Amino acid sequence: MGVPQVKPQAEVEQVWPRDGRIRVVGRLHGVDAGAGARWRLQLTRRSRTDHVLRYDADLDGARFACGWDVVDLAAYDGFGAADQWDLHLTDGARTLRVGRKLDDIRGKKAVMVYPEQRVPGADFGVRPYFTVEDNLSLECRS
Template identity: 55%
Template structure:
């Protein structure tokens, strides 16, 4: 299996989304250094948001404020892909090491609101974790 950031916990609450997981598929020597959570706006890949990620051995934790996802040029639905990066390696965040397939239809996280924007984490059809932002505030 390809190296990735395996998500163990997703906590969307109080205007923040907290992610907990571990790095899978990289030797321990390759997990040293400074890591960050990177969000990439799918419709505008040059638009990226970065947040510090606490890393201990292969385990990571990071959180982001939902308000950072608000943008004046949003389409009715925007998506952000989530990666963990040390600046040279970029690992896609997802949940692949369990026996559950099709998480998109199984795992439903609560939506949080920032003004007219509704934000919720979701799993893609490839069981990667992304964020969906909908104007109008309802998913």
């Protein structure tokens, strides 16, 4: 019996929502980061996939870190009662879903609850959350 292969992923180790920013720290698994490759965090709005925000990710070997201001999401109008944004890490050739799957915690959506950040000058807040598939997303609520 061989060693199980890990599906390439951007594994979250820490999420820091505070002071109007969200910072995500993690590690690439099952993929070589590539020397000199430029990795970026991509936030994609579920209801309007043409709404995409991109941020440079700092890489140190397989370890990544990136952060953004929650006010950046206010650039996109037309929020309904709620909206979600999905997080991916990409180098242009590969796109990895950001999530947390390599631990023993199941059902993170109900277990790991992060505080909401109110968006200055807008009528909504942003909260990171884990989906039912243990991927990291953002919820925007009025």
